[in-house]
Amino acid sequence: MSLSSGGAFDTPRPGGYHPRREGGETLEQLLIALGRGRRATAVLAAAFVVVSGLVALRPGSKLGRELWIMRSAPTVTPSATLVPTSTASPSPTRTSTSTATPTTTFTPTPSNTPTATASATATISPTPSVTPSPTQTPTPQPTPDGTPRALVVPILMYHYLSAPPAGADAIRRDLSVSPAQFEEHLQALRAGGYTAITLYDLTLALQIGATLPDRPIVITFDDGYRDNYVNALPLLQRYGFVATFFLITGLIDEGRAEYVTWEQVIEMHQAGMEIGAHGYSHVDLRGRDVDYLVWQMLGSKEAIEARIGEPVRFFCYPSGKYDALGIQVLKSAHYWGAVTVHPGVRQRSEAMYELSRVRVHGDTDAPTLLAALDAWVRQERRQGAP
Numbered sequence: 001m002s003l004s005s006g007g008a009f010d011t012p013r014p015g016g017y018h019p020r021r022e023g024g025e026t027l028e029q030l031l032i033a034l035g036r037g038r039r040a041t042a043v044l045a046a047a048f049v050v051v052s053g054l055v056a057l058r059p060g061s062k063l064g065r066e067l068w069i070m071r072s073a074p075t076v077t078p079s080a081t082l083v084p085t086s087t088a089s090p091s092p093t094r095t096s097t098s099t100a101t102p103t104t105t106f107t108p109t110p111s112n113t114p115t116a117t118a119s120a121t122a123t124i125s126p127t128p129s130v131t132p133s134p135t136q137t138p139t140p141q142p143t144p145d146g147t148p149r150a151l152v153v154p155i156l157m158y159h160y161l162s163a164p165p166a167g168a169d170a171i172r173r174d175l176s177v178s179p180a181q182f183e184e185h186l187q188a189l190r191a192g193g194y195t196a197i198t199l200y201d202l203t204l205a206l207q208i209g210a211t212l213p214d215r216p217i218v219i220t221f222d223d224g225y226r227d228n229y230v231n232a233l234p235l236l237q238r239y240g241f242v243a244t245f246f247l248i249t250g251l252i253d254e255g256r257a258e259y260v261t262w263e264q265v266i267e268m269h270q271a272g273m274e275i276g277a278h279g280y281s282h283v284d285l286r287g288r289d290v291d292y293l294v295w296q297m298l299g300s301k302e303a304i305e306a307r308i309g310e311p312v313r314f315f316c317y318p319s320g321k322y323d324a325l326g327i328q329v330l331k332s333a334h335y336w337g338a339v340t341v342h343p344g345v346r347q348r349s350e351a352m353y354e355l356s357r358v359r360v361h362g363d364t365d366a367p368t369l370l371a372a373l374d375a376w377v378r379q380e381r382r383q384g385a386p
C-alpha cells in the first residue's frame, strides 16, 4: 500500500467516526472513546499532510515539476521531469489532445528587470477575437527509442523577406532577402528535389526513426517580421513549402508595424506553417536566472499557444545566444528542441536543443544556395552521415 494513495485512511477509522453502540457502553465510555478518536485522527491527519507534501514535491511529480519551473533553484535535475511516460502515437497529428480548461497566459513577473514588469502584463490579454485553446497539458514528446541518430537536414535561416530600405546598413542588407530572390530559392530547391519539413517532422525522425522524404530541408524565419506574412507566406504556398516562423511575442503585443499581428500568426498557422517562439523580447538569454528564463521562454510559448491552439515545440535563441540553464528551462517547459546559429546541416537526436542552421544572406542567389547545400551534404556524407 503506497503512502501516496493515502493508505493509512483505507483502514477502519477510529471510533470517533463510527460511534456504533456495541455491547451497551455507557455515555461516559462513549465520550472517552470519541475523545481518543479525535486525538488519533489529528495525529494521522498531521502525518498525512507531511507525507503528501513530500510525495507531491518530489522532483518527478507534477506539482514538483511545476514548482521547479516557477521557483526552484537550478540544482534540480530537470531530466527527472523529462522522461516521457506515455507512448505517444508517432503519427504527426498536430492537434492538441488536452482537455484542460483554458487559462490565462502564464507570464511570470521577473523580479530583476524593471522594464519586464511593465511589459509582461501585455501578454496576459489575448486578442478578444481569439478563442484560447487549452495547452496546459502538453502532448508528451514521442518516447525516444534510445537510438542515437544523426541526420543530414539543412535548416535554412531567413530574417527579412523584403528589399532592404534605402540607406540600410550592411547588417540589415545582409538580413534581407527580396521576394523575387526568395522565389528563385524556392524554385531551385524544388528543382533540386528538396522537400520542406517542419522541426516537428525532424524530431520524430531523430527520436523514433520516422521516415523523412528525400532531401528534407527546414525553412526558418527569425523575428516574425511583417514581410514574412506579406511576402513569404504566399510564395511558400505557391510552391508547396512549409516553413517555421519564430516570433518575439512582446513585440507582437505592442502592435508594432514591422512585425506580424496575432491575426496574421493565426492565418499562417492555419495555412500549415509551424510557429515557434523567439522569446518575449529579443535579448541575450545567457547568465539569467530561472525566473527570467521562464518568463522569456515559457511566457512566449504560452502567448503563441493561446492564439494558435496547439503546443509550441521549438525555440530560437535570440541572436543565437544561450547557456546550459537556458536549455534546462526549455526542457522543463516542454520544448522539444531549439535552433542555434551554429553553421551545419547535421542534426543529432542527442542535441535537440542545439540544432544547426545554414544562414541565408542578403546576397545569396539561388545557385549559390544550392551549391552551398550540396557542399554541406557532400561533406557530411564523407564523414559517414546517412
Ligand SMILES: [Zn+2]
Pocket: 222, 223, 278, 282, 318, 319
Ligand atoms: Zn532574432
